[in-house]
Amino acid sequence: MSISKKPSHDASFVQKYVFSTDHKIIGIQYGLTSLFFLLFGFGLMMIMRWQLAYPGHALPVMGTIFGENNMPGGIMLPEFYNQLGAMHGTIMVFLGVVPLGFGGFGNYLIPLQIGAKDMAFPRLNLLSYWIFFAAGGLMLASFFLPGGPTGNGWTSYPPLSDLAHDGQSIWLVGMFLIIISSLFSSINFIVTIFQLRAPGMTFERLPFFIWAQLVTAFLLLLAFPPLEGAAFMQLMDRLLGTSFFLPSGLDVSGQVLTNISGGGNALLWQHLFWFLGHPEVYVIILPALGIVTEIIANNTRKPISGFNYMRYSVIFLGFLSFIVWSHHMYLTGMGTNVTAFFQTTTMLVSIPSVIIISGLFITLWGGSIRFNSPMLFALAFLPMFGFGGLTGLPLGLATTDIPLHDTYYVIGHFHYVVAPGVIFAIFGGIYYWFPKATGRKMNETLGRLHFWPTLICMNLVFFPMLIQGIAGVNRRLYDGGESYLFMHDVLYWNVIISWAVWVMAVAQIPFIFNFFWSIFQGEKVTSDNPWEATTLEWAAPTPPPHGNFTKKITVYRGPYEYSLEGASKDYSPQFEKDI
Amino acid sequence: MYMQEQEDEIIPYIVESREDTGLYNAKFGIWLFLASEIMLFGSLFSSYILLRVGASSWPVQSDFLNVPIGALNSVILITSSMFIIRAWTSLKANDFKKFQKFMWLTIVFAIFFLCFKGVEYAQHFMHHEYPKKSVFLALYFLMTGLHALHILGGIIVNIYYVSSGSRLWSTNPRWFTNRIEVAGLYWHFVDIIWIFLFPTLYLF
Ligand code: HEM
Numbered sequence: 085m086s087i088s089k090k091p092s093h094d095a096s097f098v099q100k101y102v103f104s105t106d107h108k109i110i111g112i113q114y115g116l117t118s119l120f121f122l123l124f125g126f127g128l129m130m131i132m133r134w135q136l137a138y139p140g141h142a143l144p145v146m147g148t149i150f151g152e153n154n155m156p157g158g159i160m161l162p163e164f165y166n167q168l169g170a171m172h173g174t175i176m177v178f179l180g181v182v183p184l185g186f187g188g189f190g191n192y193l194i195p196l197q198i199g200a201k202d203m204a205f206p207r208l209n210l211l212s213y214w215i216f217f218a219a220g221g222l223m224l225a226s227f228f229l230p231g232g233p234t235g236n237g238w239t240s241y242p243p244l245s246d247l248a249h250d251g252q253s254i255w256l257v258g259m260f261l262i263i264i265s266s267l268f269s270s271i272n273f274i275v276t277i278f279q280l281r282a283p284g285m286t287f288e289r290l291p292f293f294i295w296a297q298l299v300t301a302f303l304l305l306l307a308f309p310p311l312e313g314a315a316f317m318q319l320m321d322r323l324l325g326t327s328f329f330l331p332s333g334l335d336v337s338g339q340v341l342t343n344i345s346g347g348g349n350a351l352l353w354q355h356l357f358w359f360l361g362h363p364e365v366y367v368i369i370l371p372a373l374g375i376v377t378e379i380i381a382n383n384t385r386k387p388i389s390g391f392n393y394m395r396y397s398v399i400f401l402g403f404l405s406f407i408v409w410s411h412h413m414y415l416t417g418m419g420t421n422v423t424a425f426f427q428t429t430t431m432l433v434s435i436p437s438v439i440i441i442s443g444l445f446i447t448l449w450g451g452s453i454r455f456n457s458p459m460l461f462a463l464a465f466l467p468m469f470g471f472g473g474l475t476g477l478p479l480g481l482a483t484t485d486i487p488l489h490d491t492y493y494v495i496g497h498f499h500y501v502v503a504p505g506v507i508f509a510i511f512g513g514i515y516y517w518f519p520k521a522t523g524r525k526m527n528e529t530l531g532r533l534h535f536w537p538t539l540i541c542m543n544l545v546f547f548p549m550l551i552q553g554i555a556g557v558n559r560r561l562y563d564g565g566e567s568y569l570f571m572h573d574v575l576y577w578n579v580i581i582s583w584a585v586w587v588m589a590v591a592q593i594p595f596i597f598n599f600f601w602s603i604f605q606g607e608k609v610t611s612d613n614p615w616e617a618t619t620l621e622w623a624a625p626t627p628p629p630h631g632n633f634t635k636k637i638t639v640y641r642g643p644y645e646y647s648l649e650g651a652s653k654d655y656s657p658q659f660e661k662d663i
Numbered sequence: 664m665y666m667q668e669q670e671d672e673i674i675p676y677i678v679e680s681r682e683d684t685g686l687y688n689a690k691f692g693i694w695l696f697l698a699s700e701i702m703l704f705g706s707l708f709s710s711y712i713l714l715r716v717g718a719s720s721w722p723v724q725s726d727f728l729n730v731p732i733g734a735l736n737s738v739i740l741i742t743s744s745m746f747i748i749r750a751w752t753s754l755k756a757n758d759f760k761k762f763q764k765f766m767w768l769t770i771v772f773a774i775f776f777l778c779f780k781g782v783e784y785a786q787h788f789m790h791h792e793y794p795k796k797s798v799f800l801a802l803y804f805l806m807t808g809l810h811a812l813h814i815l816g817g818i819i820v821n822i823y824y825v826s827s828g829s830r831l832w833s834t835n836p837r838w839f840t841n842r843i844e845v846a847g848l849y850w851h852f853v854d855i856i857w858i859f860l861f862p863t864l865y866l867f
């Protein structure tokens with residue numbers, strides 16, 4: 085089993101780096117593209133935060149570049165605020181976090197961690213990336229439509245979205261492409277994990293990262309197609325004049341719509357959307373949990389406590405995530421029995437979630453922890469993510485959700501999960517696997533300069549949102565609540581939040597600099613296994629060549645055998661026969 | 664071909680099945696794809712039920728649609744499905760000529776299906792029965808239209824396999840046979856979807 089005999093240097097630059105079928109190149113392409121989108125989505129929010137902190141004031145410096153239709157005199161119009169908000173949500177979720185955790189980390193690491201030479205379907209993989217790329221381009225292009233991008237929120241609820249301007253159609257096509265792309269990836273990942281494991285790599289020996297990616301792939305595979313169906317319906321409503329989501333006698337601005345057949349149901353969209361939308365939450369979270377688990381095991385130099393339970397929990401979580409979607413719809417008048425069902429399943433979800441988080445916390449106990457940059461981010465992930473989860477409980481119970489629904493409490497809650505939670509895990513993952521991909525470590529001092537301000541700002545941004553939400557400030561208000569007298573007591577937070585966002589942006593500069601500088605100037609690693617880790621990716625040369633491994637890989641033990649008794653060193657890699 | 668051969672060197676289980684899963688890669692892949700397709704069509708069937716249950720009135724479907732053509736099309740599609748099995752078993756028996764014959768039959772029957780479907784659509788349009796006229800018609804056009812697109816996709820893939828794609832037969836017959844098996848699985852699936860669509864839309 086030597087690697088491909090065909091030397092790869094005769095492939096052209098385009099074949100090698102642009103239209104490559106190598107999972108590592110594709111992973112890096114996914115990673116860089118989605119990091120760009122993450123920054124872009126964050127940029128949109130920085131502009132919005134000016135309007136929220138200083139509603140009606142002209143945006144300094146950049147105010148005029150958005151044109152008279154969006155920001156006359158530098159003052160943001162409500163429609164433009166809605167558009168930026170919708171695109172922030174869409175871009176962050178579908179073009180930023182998910183493709184980063186799944187497409188980026190998944191592609192790069194899955195074959196390496198299971199001891200395979202590539203994905204099972206390399207050309208499908210290539211296709212998947214370029215479809216994703218096209219979807220991203222389309223979403224960006226919608227900013228240049230005469231009416232601008234969609235302004236219906238990332239949820240695109242009808243009837244509004246049925247009747248909105250063209251940006252919405254582009255959004256639907258973009259979503260369709262994103263779903264196709266993730267469908268291809270998920271098929272590829274699942275087949276790869278089942279079929280291409282190296283000899284000795286039994287399911288018991290798969291790292292948690294692989295388990296997390298596997299469950300994520302199943303969620304993408306099964307939960308996303310219904311939104312494809314829903315997107316077709318909404319497109320037909322918009323382009324062919326059908327009424328899937330338009331009830332009879334629909335009243336728009338005081339006028340009953342007469343040119344439609346009616347007979348549709350706006351709630352149908354909500355069901356189909358949230359059937360995707362809730363599993364989407366796990367698609368966001370699970371890869372992050374996988375990353376954090378790898379980092380924690382490595383830097384506590386201990387086996388993961390309760391690894392077995394964590395594995396079953398992640399599978400159980402996957403199942404449960406299909407039957408909780410209507411907890412996003414308590415306010416739609418579903419009836420008490422339905423509500424009771426979804427409330428129960430939602431509460432059940434906390435059991436596996438708590439098991440996983442507890443396993444990671446307990447692992448820290450008595451470990452000789454190495455506080456390097458990856459570990460700092462992983463350590464911050466645990467309480468931040470946990471807090472995000474806890475604040476979700478009141479939203480899962482119908483009684484408490486009713487006053488909190490659609491307030492900034494919801495925004496605060498889920499951002500704790502996705503921003504200081506998932507994004508931190510992703511940062512940690514970048515610092516952790518950077519040496520494998522480039523042969524150099526990222527700078528530790530800059531890493532700390534990135535970590536601490538970001539951690540503090542994250543909390544200054546999102547904790548006040550919980551306070552505002554409990555006080556009743558609604559989300560999606562273009563003036564931040566100024567026109568509601570009862571909200572005035574908590575509006576001073578808006579200024580604090582916004583400044584924290586901008587300071588946080590500055591705190592990303594050390595990271596961005598570190599990232600590019602370290603590719604060329606970072607401290608060179610002297611071994612293929614600089615963190616003294618146990619999993620298979622560290623058996624590959626640095627950076628791994630096409631075909632990944634230069635020696636035959638056999639797996640001898642579980643993924644987290646650290647500090648074994650009687651071992652010669654404090655780590656016993658899966659790929660070494662003698663401990 | 665160059666890329667394929669190179670791939671073959673790197674990736675195992677393209678031809679052989681893996682012992683512990685009992686599958687080769689593409690077969691595993693197509694099953695997953697079909698699972699996702701079930702979710703896609705499942706969402707449409709669920710929407711159909713939800714919209715119909717919530718409707719104040721619903722047309723008598725069999726008055727609206729051409730039941731004889733629909734029934735004929737069911738027979739055509741089932742026959743086509745049987746042909747593709749024969750195409751595959753011919754390859755297993757090392758009879759390439761017979762494979763070609765049955766694959767072409769599969770394709771021709773699929774084209775018949777689309778023609779009849781086209782006649783039905785034309786009839787509706789002649790009577791000004793457009794999707795926007797009622798939720799039932801919207802569902803009908805969406806569900807049968809999406810299904811027809813799946814048929815079309817199958818036709819294109821099958822034509823490829825019986826023409827230039829069949830060159831693989833001379834270099835790696837078992838790999839080629841696998842591909843036909845996978846195409847067959849997809850084809851059965853499209854067939855089964857129709858078996859559900861026909862009664863749901865035409866009869867009930
Ligand atoms: C760390 C930087 C971030 C900040 C400061 C931020 C801030 C905000 C704010 C203030 C809103 C509410 C806007 C409104 O209701 O008017 C919002 C909405 C939203 N954000 Fe973020 N966010 C950040 C990162 C993220 C990430 C990483 C994700 C996704 C994984 C995300 C997903 C969303 C979604 C889905 C919405 C809802 C959009 C809608 O109302 O349709 N955000 N964000």
Ligand SMILES: [Cu+2]
Pocket residue numbers: 361362365408409411412
């Ligand atoms: Cu949910």
